[in-house]
Amino acid sequence: MNKPILSIQNITKVYQSKSSITRALDNVSLDIYSGEIFGLLGVNGAGKTTLSSILATLHPPTSGDVLYNGVSIYKDINTYRQTLGFCPQTQNLDQALTVEENLIFAGRYFLMPSATIKERVALLMEILELNRYKNFQINQLSGGTKQRVLIGRALMHNPKIVILDEPTVGLDPDIRRKLWKIISDLKTMGITTILTTHYLDEAEVLSDRVCILHKGKVSLIESVAVLKEKHQMDNLEDIFIKITADANNLG
Amino acid sequence: MQFSTNARIFCVLISRNLFLFSRQLKSTLTDCIPPLFTQIITFGYLFPLIGMPSSMIAPIYLGSMLTLFLQLGYAMVMKTGFDLHYNRFIDYHITLPISKRWLFGSYIINHMLEVLLITLPLYTIGILVLHKQFDIAHINVYALTLMYLFILTFFSTFFLAISYTATVHWIMDNVWPRILVPLWWFSSALVTWKKIFAWSPSISYIMLFSPITYIAEGMRSALLGTDQFIGWHYCILILCGFIVLNVIALNYGIKRKLDPV
Numbered sequence: 001m002n003k004p005i006l007s008i009q010n011i012t013k014v015y016q017s018k019s020s021i022t023r024a025l026d027n028v029s030l031d032i033y034s035g036e037i038f039g040l041l042g043v044n045g046a047g048k049t050t051l052s053s054i055l056a057t058l059h060p061p062t063s064g065d066v067l068y069n070g071v072s073i074y075k076d077i078n079t080y081r082q083t084l085g086f087c088p089q090t091q092n093l094d095q096a097l098t099v100e101e102n103l104i105f106a107g108r109y110f111l112m113p114s115a116t117i118k119e120r121v122a123l124l125m126e127i128l129e130l131n132r133y134k135n136f137q138i139n140q141l142s143g144g145t146k147q148r149v150l151i152g153r154a155l156m157h158n159p160k161i162v163i164l165d166e167p168t169v170g171l172d173p174d175i176r177r178k179l180w181k182i183i184s185d186l187k188t189m190g191i192t193t194i195l196t197t198h199y200l201d202e203a204e205v206l207s208d209r210v211c212i213l214h215k216g217k218v219s220l221i222e223s224v225a226v227l228k229e230k231h232q233m234d235n236l237e238d239i240f241i242k243i244t245a246d247a248n249n250l251g
Numbered sequence: 252m253q254f255s256t257n258a259r260i261f262c263v264l265i266s267r268n269l270f271l272f273s274r275q276l277k278s279t280l281t282d283c284i285p286p287l288f289t290q291i292i293t294f295g296y297l298f299p300l301i302g303m304p305s306s307m308i309a310p311i312y313l314g315s316m317l318t319l320f321l322q323l324g325y326a327m328v329m330k331t332g333f334d335l336h337y338n339r340f341i342d343y344h345i346t347l348p349i350s351k352r353w354l355f356g357s358y359i360i361n362h363m364l365e366v367l368l369i370t371l372p373l374y375t376i377g378i379l380v381l382h383k384q385f386d387i388a389h390i391n392v393y394a395l396t397l398m399y400l401f402i403l404t405f406f407s408t409f410f411l412a413i414s415y416t417a418t419v420h421w422i423m424d425n426v427w428p429r430i431l432v433p434l435w436w437f438s439s440a441l442v443t444w445k446k447i448f449a450w451s452p453s454i455s456y457i458m459l460f461s462p463i464t465y466i467a468e469g470m471r472s473a474l475l476g477t478d479q480f481i482g483w484h485y486c487i488l489i490l491c492g493f494i495v496l497n498v499i500a501l502n503y504g505i506k507r508k509l510d511p512v
């Protein structure tokens with residue numbers, strides 16, 4: 001195995017309100033390797049989105065550290081951000097701009113030269129089959145198309161790591177399959193992908209390794225093939241149900 | 252290196268807004284021109300018909316035009332509030348390689364630029380229409396520029412602070428009746444502060460709590476240049492205090508709503 005591109009070390013995230021304290025992540029440690037698709041799984045409230053938002057630098061952890069190529073991302077967070085593409089769960093595109101303008105501005109925010117932006121927009125429009133929506137306003141697009149624009153925006157500056165938080169939630173099966181193709185193509189481009197999902201078929205098809213989070217803790221990290229062999233089961237869904245049931249019994 | 256990256260991304264953020272501003276200019280002007288002309292007609296021609304001395308036309312016009320700042324600020328509060336509650340485009344900006352100070356600085360500057368580009372021509376049109384009431388020789392350009400800058404900074408930080416400290420639903424229901432209307436009516440926007448003081452010192456003191464008083468009086472003092480108004484120096488000084496309070500509230504709201512790195 002090559003060196004980890006991201007090393008998550010003892011991350012804890014506590015949300016405090018007047019009436020309650022929620023420990024969304026509890027001492028989570030794991031490594032993510034360069035070029036892999038890493039699936040983050042868990043039931044609702046397991047801490048998947050919290051972890052991906054910490055990796056995307058949306059929120060700081062309460063304690064712990066994230067190392068990028070062995071160096072804490074918090075030492076020079078903006079350099080780390082240059083290497084990162086993030087597709088959040090909410091389709092938060094720039095509503096005031098068209099599809100093409102969203103991509104152009106994504107390139108400009110990362111200070112890409114105009115000629116490179118032009119080439120990259122053309123390439124991504126082609127790959128993501130967005131050409132016919134080029135001049136559409138965001139509110140004219142379907143959920144699946146918005147998701148593709150979101151992925152395009154995240155890929156615009158040629159990031160080394162892409163975080164996809166529930167990228168196929170609420171989409172039709174055929175659109176999900178198209179997005180699967182796009183996600184698996186990221187691997188061939190050499191991009192490390194962190195895929196947060198609660199669709200286990202998706203994780204099974206796409207992920208090199210999966211991490212199951214349960215109540216903010218890591219239950220296991222393993223490749224799908226090894227898991228199937230270890231548990232003598234045919235699909236990830238059965239394994240997931242067994243593991244979460246075991247974790248609940250232990251809890 | 253870091254400074255230059257921050258500055259360049261900051262410029263892209265500004266250019267995005269100017270790009271959108273130019274696209275929406277027609278509709279914004281359509282919203283702003285009718286109030287301009289109704290105010291010119293009301294305070295320039297109709298009020299004198301029912302006995303308002305003509306010496307009051309210019310000061311009252313300057314105060315009444317401040318409604319434009321409230322109108323534009325409210326639009327920004329709603330846009331920001333909706334984004335924070337529903338769209339969350341802000342999350343994308345937060346993950347850009349720019350420091351938070353520069354990012355929120357760009358939001359403040361963006362609103363200032365937008366308001367400047369709309370209000371300055373409209374104020375000028377009004378002054379030209381009512382030119383008989385304005386003595387151009389008395390205009391202190393230096394004071395006016397400074398005053399305008401502080402007014403823009405005040406409103407920009409004030410409305411951003413509201414967006415980040417209140418929920419969009421609270422804003423929809425309460426921001427006019429509980430914040431903007433009291434600030435407006437308990438100020439000297441429509442009557443000069445010294446006139447109010449002459450009539451009732453205690454009410455005039457209450458009006459000193461409203462930042463609109465200093466904005467209206469500062470504009471009058473810089474543009475009309477007489478001693479009938481609170482001096483623009485004092486107005487700027489007190490506005491500085493209000494701006495500091497706005498920034499503290501904004502900072503608190505950002506931490507509470509966004510919890511950024």
